[in-house]
Amino acid sequence: TDSVTVIGVPYTSFSGLDTSYCVDDSNAVVLTGTPSGGTFTGNGISGNTFTPSSAGIGNQSITYTFTDGNGCINSQNQSATVNSLPALTFSGLDTSYCVNGSDVSLSGFPSGGTFNGTGISGNTFSPSTAGIGNHSITYTYTDGNSCTNSITINTMVNNGPVVSFSGLATGYCENAPSVVLTGNPTGGNFSGTGISGNSFFPSIAGVGTYSILYTYSDGNNCTNSQAQSVDVYSS
Numbered sequence: 001t002d003s004v005t006v007i008g009v010p011y012t013s014f015s016g017l018d019t020s021y022c023v024d025d026s027n028a029v030v031l032t033g034t035p036s037g038g039t040f041t042g043n044g045i046s047g048n049t050f051t052p053s054s055a056g057i058g059n060q061s062i063t064y065t066f067t068d069g070n071g072c073i074n075s076q077n078q079s080a081t082v083n084s085l086p087a088l089t090f091s092g093l094d095t096s097y098c099v100n101g102s103d104v105s106l107s108g109f110p111s112g113g114t115f116n117g118t119g120i121s122g123n124t125f126s127p128s129t130a131g132i133g134n135h136s137i138t139y140t141y142t143d144g145n146s147c148t149n150s151i152t153i154n155t156m157v158n159n160g161p162v163v164s165f166s167g168l169a170t171g172y173c174e175n176a177p178s179v180v181l182t183g184n185p186t187g188g189n190f191s192g193t194g195i196s197g198n199s200f201f202p203s204i205a206g207v208g209t210y211s212i213l214y215t216y217s218d219g220n221n222c223t224n225s226q227a228q229s230v231d232v233y234s235s
Contacts, residue, residue, distance in 0.1 A: 009074040010035060014064040020081045021052035022147035031064070038066030044082075052082045085149035086110065090139040096156040097127035098222035106137070113141030119157075127157045158220040161185060165214040171231040172202040181214070188216030194232070202232045 016031040028049035031040055040048055042062035044055025050062060060082055065075040092106040103126045106115055115123055117137040119130025125137060135157060140150040167181040178201040181190055190198055192212040194205025200212060210232070215225040 007070045007072055009072045010066055010068040012038065012064060012066045012074040012076045014038075014040070014076055014078070017050060017062055017078050017080050019079075020083060020145060022145065023053060023057050023082050023084055024147075024149075025052040026054075027051070031062070033064045033066065035066055035068075038064050040064050050080070052080075055080075055082050057082050057084045083143075083145040083147050085147050086141055086143040088113070088139060088141055088149050088151040090115075090151060090153070093125060093137055093153050093155055095154075096158060096220060098160050098220065099127055099132050099157050100160050100222070100224070101127040101157075103127075106139075108139040108141065110141055110143070113139050115139055125155075130157050132157050132159045158222050160222040160224040161216055161218040163188065163214060163216045163224045163226045165190070165226060165228070168200060168212055168228050168230055170229070171233060173233050173235050174202055174207055175235040176202045178202070181212070183214045183216065185216055185218075188214050190214050200230070205230075205232050207232050207234045 014031055014033040016029055028051045031048050031050060033040065040062060043060050044051045045062065060080050061077055062080060063075050063077045065073065067073045090106055090108040092104055103124050106123045106125055108115065115137060118135050119126045120137060134154055136152050136154050138150050138152045140148065142148040165181055165183040167179055178199045181198050181200060183190065190212065193210045194201045195212060210230050211227050212230055213225050213227045215223060217223045
């Protein structure tokens with residue numbers, strides 16, 4: 001008669017692994033195997049740590065294997081999903097604005113994220129609030145897997161031109177000859193009652209008080225203007 005002993009395999013388990021991660025998570029997650037002394041294997045494993053960014057996107061299978069003193073082996077397997085970051089876009093922001101330009105509404109996709117940056121209030125960008133210079137506007141969104149991504153677009157806010165004009169007196173008689181006006185910078189447009197080209201004609205304007213406007217647009221399509229008042233008296 002011979003005797004034989006059948007030895008049960010060791011009970012094996014491990015802890016520390018969550019069910020899901022984001023792919024940009026570069027923090028090493030410490031895993032604890034029971035009994036201690038076993039070996040972890042799987043994508044993203046280094047020693048007893050799991051790093052989601054190293055594992056990559058997808059369902060990752062992590063195994064803990066332990067061999068006891070009798071040479072009996074057992075293992076436990078757990079799965080963790082490494083999720084991709086949400087793909088983001090946003091629209092409504094031009095590459096440049098004038099500092100006196102109108103506010104603009106921005107739209108982020110997927111909706112429900114948050115805009116940040118100088119000149120931002122909610123989903124509105126205000127060039128005048130942002131001020132002159134280059135500004136970075138960021139849209140940040142967190143999806144249902146608690147994975148967060150952001151996208152940044154730059155825009156330039158340009159200073160408006162400094163505008164003035166000369167040649168207009170404060171008052172004229174109705175029968176006075178026309179006067180030539182000079183705008184600075186050159187190349188702008190005069191407008192108002194009695195204006196023809198860059199000349200003011202009191203006789204055409206007639207008796208009254210008038211506002212003469214000089215408007216100029218620079219190379220950045222930024223527009224500014226200066227107004228002067230003039231009186232025309234009866235002769």
